[in-house]
Amino acid sequence: MKWVNWRNRCTRSTSRTVTASVTSPASWKHCRNRRLSAPVSVLSALSRRAVHHVTEAQGCRLAWQQWPTQAIDAQPILLLHGGFGSWSHWIANIEALSARYAVWTVDLPGLGGSGNLPKPWSTRGITELVLAGWRVLPPAHQALQLAGFSFGGIIAGQLAAMLGSQCTRCILIGASGFGPLHVQVDLLPPPAADAEADVAEAIHRENLARLMLRDPARIDALAVHIHADNLARHRLRSRSMAGSNDLAEILPRIPARLVGIWGEHDATAGGEENLEARKRLFMSTRPDAEFHVLPGVGHWAMYEAPSEVNKLILY
Numbered sequence: 489m490k491w492v493n494w495r496n497r498c499t500r501s502t503s504r505t506v507t508a509s510v511t512s513p514a515s516w517k518h519c520r521n522r523r524l525s526a527p528v529s530v531l532s533a534l535s536r537r538a539v540h541h542v543t544e545a546q547g548c549r550l551a552w553q554q555w556p557t558q559a560i561d562a563q564p565i566l567l568l569h570g571g572f573g574s575w576s577h578w579i580a581n582i583e584a585l586s587a588r589y590a591v592w593t594v595d596l597p598g599l600g601g602s603g604n605l606p607k608p609w610s611t612r613g614i615t616e617l618v619l620a621g622w623r624v625l626p627p628a629h630q631a632l633q634l635a636g637f638s639f640g641g642i643i644a645g646q647l648a649a650m651l652g653s654q655c656t657r658c659i660l661i662g663a664s665g666f667g668p669l670h671v672q673v674d675l676l677p678p679p680a681a682d683a684e685a686d687v688a689e690a691i692h693r694e695n696l697a698r699l700m701l702r703d704p705a706r707i708d709a710l711a712v713h714i715h716a717d718n719l720a721r722h723r724l725r726s727r728s729m730a731g732s733n734d735l736a737e738i739l740p741r742i743p744a745r746l747v748g749i750w751g752e753h754d755a756t757a758g759g760e761e762n763l764e765a766r767k768r769l770f771m772s773t774r775p776d777a778e779f780h781v782l783p784g785v786g787h788w789a790m791y792e793a794p795s796e797v798n799k800l801i802l803y
Contacts, residue, residue: 567592614643
């Protein structure tokens with residue numbers, strides 16, 4: 489197992505300290521509204537605030553991001569993104585959560601800036617690589633919280649089970665891994681590499697509307713850019729794993745407090761009946777579990793309703 493600082497890949501090194509102000513949710517919204525015409529600038533400005541780390545195990549390199557916090561003795565929280573994604577799935581949440589937590593994100597194997605996932609592919613294999621990486625990072629032995637979105641919810645659940653009492657809370661947002669309760673959404677084929685910009689954008693907007701976001705107003709330039717950038721970099725096809733029963737099976741083995749968050753109109757959820765079935769699974773596993781359904785919200789709840797999701801995580 490290797491661990492190197494992203495800014496110095498030649499040697500094993502300790503984390504660099506980043507001095508940066510952490511904006512409030514209100515200032516994030518202000519920044520976002522002013523800069524939708526330059527989504528690349530929004531992403532790169534936030535990325536520059538992080539300390540970037542690389543771990544390697546089983547020939548797979550993982551890219552990690554450590555975000556600055558103003559809180560003293562802040563508990564770590566690891567945010568796990570969805571399929572065909574990267575850390576940028578959490579762009580609307582990182583700064584707000586950093587007011588209380590030491591926020592970490594990771595690009596899952598085969599996605600974002602991380603290396604390819606060794607075959608055979610499995611959710612357990614991904615989880616083991618993430619755990620191996622976490623074990624050599626600075627907060628390796630601290631109690632932590634986990635939050636997983638969509639496909640990342642399966643990884644968060646399995647990781648919580650592997651960590652045992654070290655994980656104090658496991659937050660699952662629009663999580664997949666519930667077998668027949670999960671809906672595979674029909675999407676348009678991704679745009680060709682040589683597609684005209686307006687054609688590509690129209691396809692991305694349509695697929696975001698079908699899968700990710702309920703409110704058309706939230707399908708903004710930044711959401712389109714994040715979706716297109718993540719899709720262009722993906723090498724892991726996770727949809728078959730997302731349709732597995734891997735999370736439902738692991739729920740009884742998670743000792744941490746469970747929190748479920750779904751959008752009322754999550755396209756992968758299967759409607760009110762299937763949401764209620766998930767809630768029953770949560771409550772039968774942990775009677776003290778929380779289960780929240782956000783009115784008017786789609787699958788990518790952290791982006792569509794960041795204030796509501798941030799409050800539930802910060803609670």
